[in-house]
Amino acid sequence: MGLELKLVSPRLAKLLKEAGFDIGTIYYYDAVGDKCSESTKLNWNISVEALYSAPTLELAKMWLREKHNMYIDIVSDYMLYKANENICFNMMIKKNLILCEASPFGTYEEALEEGLIDACELIKK
Numbered sequence: 001m002g003l004e005l006k007l008v009s010p011r012l013a014k015l016l017k018e019a020g021f022d023i024g025t026i027y028y029y030d031a032v033g034d035k036c037s038e039s040t041k042l043n044w045n046i047s048v049e050a051l052y053s054a055p056t057l058e059l060a061k062m063w064l065r066e067k068h069n070m071y072i073d074i075v076s077d078y079m080l081y082k083a084n085e086n087i088c089f090n091m092m093i094k095k096n097l098i099l100c101e102a103s104p105f106g107t108y109e110e111a112l113e114e115g116l117i118d119a120c121e122l123i124k125k
Contacts, residue, residue, distance in 0.1 A: 013052035015120035027054035
């Protein structure tokens with residue numbers, strides 16, 4: 001089994017575009033949310049209104065940290081994890097710890113995606 005980096009969802013790709021995501025990616029989503037790719041990394045967010053760059057979750061996390069000083073940390077609550085096999089997450093923004101609703105997530109990636117969505121929605125406010 002190989003290690004595979006997960007791309008953001010089409011919903012998150014749109015939110016990242018609204019937040020100013022400007023790093024070139026090979027993957028992008030079209031207007032209907034279909035994943036497309038090219039051999040060259042481009043900033044799809046500036047090319048056409050209906051195209052959205054599709055970075056990996058980790059690249060989006062890094063970009064939010066570097067551009068918006070927003071830190072997202074996924075923390076597994078051992079007792080909850082042991083009982084429900086789910087992950088809860090905390091999202092740290094700047095120096096304030098904001099505890100998001102303790103929603104259970106089956107994977108680290110699901111928790112990270114939700115944290116990234118919350119961070120992008122905070123940028124829009």
